[in-house]
Amino acid sequence: MDISVVIPLYNEAESLPELTAWIKRVMDDNRFSYEIILIDDGSTDGSWMIIEGLKAKNPKITAVKFRRNYGKSAALNVGFTVAQGDVVITMDADLQDSPDEIPELYRRITQEDFDLVSGWKQKRHDPPSKTVPTKLFNSVTRSMSGIHNLHDFNCGLKAYKKDVVKSIEVYGEMHRYIPVIAKWAGFSRIGEQVVLHYPRKYGKTKFGPGRFVKGFLDLLSIFFVGKFGKRPMHFFGTMGVLSFLAGFIIAAWLIVEKLISISNHTSYRNATDQPLFFFALIAIIIGTQLFLTGFIAELISRNGSERNSYQIEKVI
CATH class of the missing domain: 3.90.550.10 (Spore Coat Polysaccharide Biosynthesis Protein SpsA; Chain A)
Structure with missing residues (x-):
């Protein structure tokens, strides 16, 4: 037809x-x-x-x-x-x-x-x-x-x-x-x-x-x-790692800044007194959640019935 x-x-x-x-x-x-x-x-x-x-x-x-x-x-x-x-x-x-x-x-x-x-x-x-x-x-x-x-x-x-x-x-x-x-x-x-x-x-x-x-x-x-349907970890994992690293670097910088002030006997603020610390904490939590989401999605994808379903145009 x-x-x-x-x-x-x-x-x-x-x-x-x-x-x-x-x-x-x-x-x-x-x-x-x-x-x-x-x-x-x-x-x-x-x-x-x-x-x-x-x-x-x-x-x-x-x-x-x-x-x-x-x-x-x-x-x-x-x-x-x-x-x-x-x-x-x-x-x-x-x-x-x-x-x-x-x-x-x-x-x-x-x-x-x-x-x-x-x-x-x-x-x-x-x-x-x-x-x-x-x-x-x-x-x-x-x-x-x-x-x-x-x-x-x-x-x-x-x-x-x-x-x-x-x-x-x-x-x-x-x-x-x-x-x-x-x-x-x-x-x-x-x-x-x-x-x-x-x-x-x-x-x-x-x-x-x-x-x-x-x-x-x-x-x-x-x-x-x-x-990302067949590789969800590439999306969620990447976003999670970037968020976690950003939060970790900010938190580490605040702690190091405090230690330097202590060693120089200058005034300082506790890390927990600074709003930036809580932004860092949120970024670390979100990063961990995104990474775990990607991990779970990857497990689901690998166990899916169409995980190895590909479009084949020709075979010789």
């Missing part, structure tokens, strides 16, 4: 008939073998009834319905598990992503050998309350991830090699960082394609301003797990 189109959705009953008909038209015009995978994330507007009707008309539709709303990441993860196509395309169900972009995305994956191609909504039809924070979010993500060629990490329209979606796990709110997750998994051939962005035709957006706070926390989580 050439293409699997994975579409997570939540309360998008009005747009589904038009979207699936549009996808079918594009696939038939380009003679692709394909499947459309609809993941109903606990919709309450009758989306599932619409999907059942669409499935009866088009056998290439596969649908999964969640009992409740789990979020876009969960829907994508299930869709990736079900997908069988050589190239997996993801898009939103609100008709703001154009299926007409699919042939070029497919070409770039199959002919230019990209692992992942992410869409870039260069001209967005969204209010400034969404576009301005998104630009800041993308700038921070580029800096922290090292993927400097992407302008829009959170664009729902993306194309993947099958190996990519079968090798990564998307959970929580991590759908925003799939390119970062893919990079940490060893898929470094990541490209970008300018795509059309249409105004929302039906319904309203499902994401509020709180997504930016959650998104930043998830970015920190991905960065830490990707860099």
Whole structure:
């Protein structure tokens, strides 16, 4: 099978008939073998009834319905598990992503050998309350991830090699960082394609301003797990040793200063009378705790079932 189109959705009953008909038209015009995978994330507007009707008309539709709303990441993860196509395309169900972009995305994956191609909504039809924070979010993500060629990490329209979606796990709110997750998994051939962005035709957006706070926390989580997931002692141990040494040096300096004053018969203050001593004591305690945290995390990591799980690209 050439293409699997994975579409997570939540309360998008009005747009589904038009979207699936549009996808079918594009696939038939380009003679692709394909499947459309609809993941109903606990919709309450009758989306599932619409999907059942669409499935009866088009056998290439596969649908999964969640009992409740789990979020876009969960829907994508299930869709990736079900997908069988050589190239997996993801898009939103609100008709703001154009299926007409699919042939070029497919070409770039199959002919230019990209692992992942992410869409870039260069001209967005969204209010400034969404576009301005998104630009800041993308700038921070580029800096922290090292993927400097992407302008829009959170664009729902993306194309993947099958190996990519079968090798990564998307959970929580991590759908925003799939390119970062893919990079940490060893898929470094990541490209970008300018795509059309249409105004929302039906319904309203499902994401509020709180997504930016959650998104930043998830970015920190991905960065830490990707860099130190298999060697947590390198992070906690280093921070702990530095904190302990800083506290120890300050405490030693205060004690030595007191001893010198005593030997010179000059006035002095007890170390415990100086605020700096308590800062040193706190630094020593925190350093010890960080070191022990790293040690415990290392023990847990070494006993984990995936401690020697690595992404192998080819074997000759």
